[in-house]
Amino acid sequence: MKRLTPLVLLTTALATGCSAGDSDSILGCRSDNDCDSNEVCFVDGCGDPGRNIVVEVVPNPRGGLHAQDFRVTELRSQQNIELYGSSTLTGQVRVEGLSSNGAYSAPVTLRMTGESLLIPGLVRRHESTLVPNDGRYTLPVGVGRYNVTLFANNSELPPLSGTREVQPGHAVMMDFTLPVSSELVRLSGKVVRSDGKPVDVELEVQAQDEELRPLSQRVMVTRETGEFTLALPPAAAERPTVLLQVVPTSAQALVPQKQFSVNPRQGVVEPLSMGDHGEQVLLRSRVLDRKGQPVAHATVSLQGKVGGGGQFRSQKVLTDEKGAFELLTLPNETGSAMMLSVLPPPGSSASLTVRYVQVPRVSVVQSADVVCGERVMVRGELKKPSGSQPAAGVTIVAEPLEEASGLPRLTASFEAPRTTNEEGRFELAMDPGRYRLDFIPAEDLPRVSRILTVPPPDGSLAQPSLELSTFTLSKGRSVTGQVTFNGSNAAPSTAPYASIRFFRVVDVEGKPSSLLLSQTLTDQNGAYSTTVPAR
Numbered sequence: 001m002k003r004l005t006p007l008v009l010l011t012t013a014l015a016t017g018c019s020a021g022d023s024d025s026i027l028g029c030r031s032d033n034d035c036d037s038n039e040v041c042f043v044d045g046c047g048d049p050g051r052n053i054v055v056e057v058v059p060n061p062r063g064g065l066h067a068q069d070f071r072v073t074e075l076r077s078q079q080n081i082e083l084y085g086s087s088t089l090t091g092q093v094r095v096e097g098l099s100s101n102g103a104y105s106a107p108v109t110l111r112m113t114g115e116s117l118l119i120p121g122l123v124r125r126h127e128s129t130l131v132p133n134d135g136r137y138t139l140p141v142g143v144g145r146y147n148v149t150l151f152a153n154n155s156e157l158p159p160l161s162g163t164r165e166v167q168p169g170h171a172v173m174m175d176f177t178l179p180v181s182s183e184l185v186r187l188s189g190k191v192v193r194s195d196g197k198p199v200d201v202e203l204e205v206q207a208q209d210e211e212l213r214p215l216s217q218r219v220m221v222t223r224e225t226g227e228f229t230l231a232l233p234p235a236a237a238e239r240p241t242v243l244l245q246v247v248p249t250s251a252q253a254l255v256p257q258k259q260f261s262v263n264p265r266q267g268v269v270e271p272l273s274m275g276d277h278g279e280q281v282l283l284r285s286r287v288l289d290r291k292g293q294p295v296a297h298a299t300v301s302l303q304g305k306v307g308g309g310g311q312f313r314s315q316k317v318l319t320d321e322k323g324a325f326e327l328l329t330l331p332n333e334t335g336s337a338m339m340l341s342v343l344p345p346p347g348s349s350a351s352l353t354v355r356y357v358q359v360p361r362v363s364v365v366q367s368a369d370v371v372c373g374e375r376v377m378v379r380g381e382l383k384k385p386s387g388s389q390p391a392a393g394v395t396i397v398a399e400p401l402e403e404a405s406g407l408p409r410l411t412a413s414f415e416a417p418r419t420t421n422e423e424g425r426f427e428l429a430m431d432p433g434r435y436r437l438d439f440i441p442a443e444d445l446p447r448v449s450r451i452l453t454v455p456p457p458d459g460s461l462a463q464p465s466l467e468l469s470t471f472t473l474s475k476g477r478s479v480t481g482q483v484t485f486n487g488s489n490a491a492p493s494t495a496p497y498a499s500i501r502f503f504r505v506v507d508v509e510g511k512p513s514s515l516l517l518s519q520t521l522t523d524q525n526g527a528y529s530t531t532v533p534a535r
Contacts, residue, residue: 030471031387032535040474040533043436043449043515044506049474049533050075052506054118054514057081057483058142058499065495066126067142068168069118075502075532079481083495084169089148090138091173097180103135104178107153110139114146117165119503120512129153143168150176155217156231158184169486185232189268191221191246194276194308198226202249207232207242215242220249226271236264246272254280254330256310275308278331278361285367287323287342289350290374294323297345298372302357304338306330331361341408342370347417349463351375352407352431375429376454380468382424382439385475390424393442394473404432404456432456438516439473446476446533449515451508477534479518483526494526502532 029035035046053072059065064086072079089112094102109129116122124144130137149161160176187207193199199221205228207216216230236242242264247257260272283302287295296319303313312330319325332338337356344350350372357367382391396419400410410433419442420426432454439448450471457464479502483495500522504515520530 030469031383032385032472032474033387035535038535040535041471042504042506042533043451044508044513047504047506049535052504053517054503054505055079055081056116056119056122056499056501056503057083057495059083059483059485059495060498064140066140067116067124067144069116069143070168071118075479077477077479079479081481081483081500083483083485085485086140087143087166087168088138088140088171089146089164089166089174090136090171091175092135093132093137093150093176093178094135095178095180096183102177103132104152105132105135107131108137109151109153110137111149111151112139112141112146114144116142116144117167119505119514121514122503138171141166148174149214151217152178155219156181156184158216158231158233158236159214161213179233183234185234185236185264186229187216187232187242187244187262187264187268188227188229189244190226190271191228192226192271192273194273196271196273198222198224199255199274201253201255203255204247204249205230206245206247207236208245209239209242212243212245221246232264239264244268244272246274251315254312254328256306256308256312256330258308258310273308274310277306277308277310277312279363280328281331281359281362282326282364283329283357283359283367284324284326284364286369287319287325287344287350287353288369288371289348290371294321295319295342295344295348295350295372296321296323298323298325298348298350299343299345300325300327300340302327302329302338302340302359305333305336307333309333329359331359340367340370342372343408343410344372344375346414347429349375349377349429351457352410354407373457374463375431376457377427377463377465378430378452378454378468379425379427379465381470382420382426383470383472384424385445385473387472390420390422391441391445391473392420392422392424394420394424394426395440395442396420396426396428397438397440398428398430399436399438400433401436401451402434404454407432430454441473444476444531445473446518446531447516448473448533474533475535476531478529479532480527480529483522483528495522496524496526498522498526498528500528500530502530 029041032041039046040049053075055070058067093104112126124142126141145165151159166172203221204218206218215232221228241261244260248255287298298319301316306312314327314329317327340355340357342353353372384391396416399413403409434453437450485493501519502517518530522528
């Protein structure tokens with residue numbers, strides 16, 4: 001029976017260090033000693049280290065052998081894994097109404113996005129351009145649940161979509177029937193500037209439904225005339241409206257993206273005007289920390305609503321050694337402001353900062369300095385499984401799970417600049433948000449993960465900090481085995497140099513989650529050895 005105990009005690013220390021603030025307990029435990037004799041302290045609390053295990057094996061993607069997942073009922077010290085053959089998506093591409101079998105034999109692109117069937121949150125993607133053989137195709141893929149979209153090389157033909165589940169070693173059928181050209185719903189129109197002239201940059205247009213799913217392929221706007229023609233499936237005529245999204249093809253183009261609502265039965269009655277979004281503005285500023293020192297190598301970007309109703313997002317730029325930056329943007333819409341985002345590099349004490357700035361219709365704007373707050377200094381101490389010796393040389397990786405209110409989402413994980421020191425101590429300068437901290441020992445011990453919430457700092461604190469209660473690493477045990485293929489007519493062949501990952505799959509805070517326990521590669525004979533948590 002799983003017993004839940006506090007993971008860590010987070011103490012907000014005042015800058016003076018003279019007192020402690022409120023504490024925040026997070027679901028979990030601090031060491032294996034908090035658990036029963038046959039349990040280990042995991043991120044979700046105490047649990048059996050041999051259960052709730054799923055193994056992912058990626059044998060040979062170049063050879064058409066992609067990811068396969070296997071649920072392990074009871075993890076043993078000798079854990080052989082028997083793989084199935086290639087999993088594929090296969091079927092026929094036809095054109096409705098053509099003579100003979102209607103086979104389509106021109107190039108198509110299949111785009112698949114989804115996730116593992118057994119490992120929550122593990123994203124899988126496949127994309128391939130191929131030429132169907134007499135209309136038939138086969139695409140090797142990994143096991144998973146996918147949204148599948150087919151794009152014909154002929155941009156007049158609209159995309160076709162569907163969903164499929166792919167099981168290990170199975171060939172999953174998915175046929176596509178492209179509409180005959182005479183039944184397509186065509187929308188022709190022009191994209192123009194506010195003065196009615198063509199926009200002198202490369203633009204694309206795509207029709208989408210109300211959930212922004214594609215109803216047409218992206219087509220180029222003729223630069224000299226602004227003209228375009230979209231082809232939609234016959235069912236699009238039954239919709240009251242479709243959205244036409246106009247976007248520049250280059251991130252360097254100083255033109256906004258804009259959506260237009262169109263009745264497909266009436267067509268594009270008037271030209272699609274990008275509005276009076278103004279001319280380019282050079283925005284200059286500096287990024288400083290609270291001590292007035294420059295923040296170098298910070299990532300800066302600007303976005304917001306511009307004149308004419310479009311949305312603009314600038315290119316990302318880096319601050320120089322003096323904290324200075326300049327970027328090209330468009331002026332903001334009257335009565336609104338642009339959102340300036342500043343993300344200092346990992347290791348900097350300056351925090352992720354958002355400011356709203358006015359960008360008037362002038363050629364150059366010297367904006368006020370952006371003064372970043374202080375990141376929260378997260379400190380803690382790790383012990384070896386005995387609990388008496390410090391765990392030195394442990395690598396720490398922070399994986400963002402959820403952003404703090406009012407701040408942009410942090411999408412990239414980062415590794416701590418330094419490992420734990422000789423005393424097992426570590427400190428991380430972190431932005432507010434919810435994270436998973438992965439602790440990866442250098443010696444032959446299993447990795448340990450913990451969930452951490454970093455609250456927004458009190459503006460009165462020069463250097464807010466969180467002190468994590470000391471916790472211990474788990475003991476490890478070796479799991480060895482061989483990865484082979486299931487051969488029905490011959491002896492099973494081995495899987496050399498295959499990637500293997502062991503996950504613990506449980507609910508964390510009420511959400512299905514996967515926790516990476518270990519990863520390794522097989523040798524030339526398909527054999528592997530790895531270390532997993534043990535009591």
